[in-house]
Amino acid sequence: MFAWLNDQLFKMVWLNDFMGKVVENVFGLDTSERVGASLQFFLFDTIKIFILLSVLIFVISYIQSYFPPERTKKILGLFNGLTASILAALLGTVTPFCSCSSIPLFIGFTASGLPLAVTFSFLISSPMVDLASVILLGSIFNWRIAFAYVIVGLILAVIGGTLIGKANLEDQVESFVYGNRNSIDLPESELTTKDRIDFGVEQVKDIVRKVWLYILIGVGIGAAIHNWIPESLITAILGQDKWYSVLVASFVGVPMYADIFGTLPIAEALVAKNVGLGTVLAFMMSVTALSLPSLIMLKQVVKPKLLGVFFTVVVVGIILIGYVFNFLAPLFI
Numbered sequence: 001m002f003a004w005l006n007d008q009l010f011k012m013v014w015l016n017d018f019m020g021k022v023v024e025n026v027f028g029l030d031t032s033e034r035v036g037a038s039l040q041f042f043l044f045d046t047i048k049i050f051i052l053l054s055v056l057i058f059v060i061s062y063i064q065s066y067f068p069p070e071r072t073k074k075i076l077g078l079f080n081g082l083t084a085s086i087l088a089a090l091l092g093t094v095t096p097f098c099s100c101s102s103i104p105l106f107i108g109f110t111a112s113g114l115p116l117a118v119t120f121s122f123l124i125s126s127p128m129v130d131l132a133s134v135i136l137l138g139s140i141f142n143w144r145i146a147f148a149y150v151i152v153g154l155i156l157a158v159i160g161g162t163l164i165g166k167a168n169l170e171d172q173v174e175s176f177v178y179g180n181r182n183s184i185d186l187p188e189s190e191l192t193t194k195d196r197i198d199f200g201v202e203q204v205k206d207i208v209r210k211v212w213l214y215i216l217i218g219v220g221i222g223a224a225i226h227n228w229i230p231e232s233l234i235t236a237i238l239g240q241d242k243w244y245s246v247l248v249a250s251f252v253g254v255p256m257y258a259d260i261f262g263t264l265p266i267a268e269a270l271v272a273k274n275v276g277l278g279t280v281l282a283f284m285m286s287v288t289a290l291s292l293p294s295l296i297m298l299k300q301v302v303k304p305k306l307l308g309v310f311f312t313v314v315v316v317g318i319i320l321i322g323y324v325f326n327f328l329a330p331l332f333i
Contacts, residue, residue, distance in 0.1 A: 010139035012048045019044040034227045041223040045265045049215055052136055054204050060131050061203035065196040076114055082162065084114075085121040089157035092125030093150070103297050110301075111177050117165025124314060125157035128289040140268045144332045148325075149281060156285075156317040163313050164306075172306035214262035222265030226272055240276040240329075246322035249279045250315060253286030254295075263287045277332060278325030285318045 007013045019040050020031045029036030079087055106123045110116070129150050137146035191199070225234070238245045253263075267280045290311065299307055325332070 010052075010135060012044075012051075012139070015048055016040070016044045019047070038223045038227040041226055042219055045219045045222065045268070046216065048139070049136070049219070049264070050208070050212075052139060053211075053215075054208065056131065056135055057204045057207050058200040061200040062196050065191055065199045076109070076118055077112070080115075081117075082158070084118045085158045085161045085165070086154075088118045088122040088161065089125040089129075089154045092122045092157065093130050093154070103294065103301065107177055107301055110173060115165055116170060116173070117161045119161075120164045120310065121157045121161030124160050124289055125154060127294070128285055129153035129157070136264055140264055141271065142332070145277065148332060149284075152281075152321050152325075153285070156314070156321065160310075160313045160317055164309055167309055169306045169309060172303040174301055174303065177301060211262060215265075218262035219265040222267075222269040225266065225269035229273075234270070234273045234275060238270070238275045238279050240274065240279075240326060245276060245279045246282045246319055246326065249283035250286045250318050250322065253283045254290050254292060254315075276322075276326040277329040278322040278327070281325050282318050282322030285321065286315070289314055289318070 022043065023029050023031050023036050023040045027036070027039060029039060031037050031040050076084055076088055076091070103123070105126070106119050109119045109122060134146045134150055137149055236242075238249060263284045267284050270280045270283070271277065295307070295311065298310070302310070
């Protein structure tokens with residue numbers, strides 16, 4: 001029963017079959033050939049991601065309405081040390097933001113006096129790991145990979161934030177951030193069920209408006225990799241037998257700007273071409289946590305030394321995770 005529900009509800013096998021019929025009967029293309037297969041992949045993945053994304057963001061946003069920034073700040077302020085970092089990383093999972101969208105919350109938390117270990121744990125976790133990513137990863141790969149990705153993402157966020165906190169770099173935060181300590185002390189308002197539903201709907205519209213282009217680009221790249229780029233070419237660069245594949249994937253992802261929803265179709269196509277699981281996850285993590293636009297935005301908030309420490313800690317963590325997953329891949333696939 002679970003396998004059937006997983007295939008039909010999350011993997012949407014029925015939708016893939018339906019898109020195959022659309023491509024053959026409406027467009028007159030053979031899905032066993034490249035053009036037809038590419039169109040089927042594009043239509044299926046695009047519709048599936050938008051359906052899942054809309055439903056999941058609505059549910060997550062409804063939950064998130066109970067944790068506005070002011071309340072989140074107060075919750076985090078009740079804890080110290082490692083416990084606070086773990087809680088910050090977990091709270092980051094209920095904020096469906098890209099790396100750039102997470103930075104304003106990072107500024108607010110830092111301005112309120114929360115330790116850097118806590119705020120950076122949140123900053124690492126928020127764009128890289130969220131509840132929607134669990135469902136989407138499970139729908140594309142399997143549930144072992146989905147949960148493993150979330151767990152290692154949270155571990156990276158907690159350890160990364162803790163290491164940054166231990167470096168005592170509070171003086172590397174731009175002074176204007178600390179000068180806005182009172183700017184986020186906004187009164188909390190009680191929301192009705194209708195308010196929370198309206199908030200969820202607005203969040204769906206807002207996030208879809210922000211990510212739709214990246215999803216289309218990601219699905220397009222995934223379709224090209226899946227059907228047009230020879231497996232021999234991909235494995236020559238990112239094959240599981242190449243020791244440097246994780247390094248390449250980690251640094252290739254940095255200049256890109258997308259969230260996990262845009263990277264999933266690419267990851268799906270790479271795995272289908274026998275690229276190592278760790279290499280694929282390293283690529284996904286670097287795109288979501290270390291995108292160049294987010295680093296440029298963060299540069300306006302922190303000084304070069306702190307930015308360099310943040311980048312080094314996260315990229316080293318991603319690389320280590322990639323190699324570990326490549327080694328343990330048989331346990332997950």
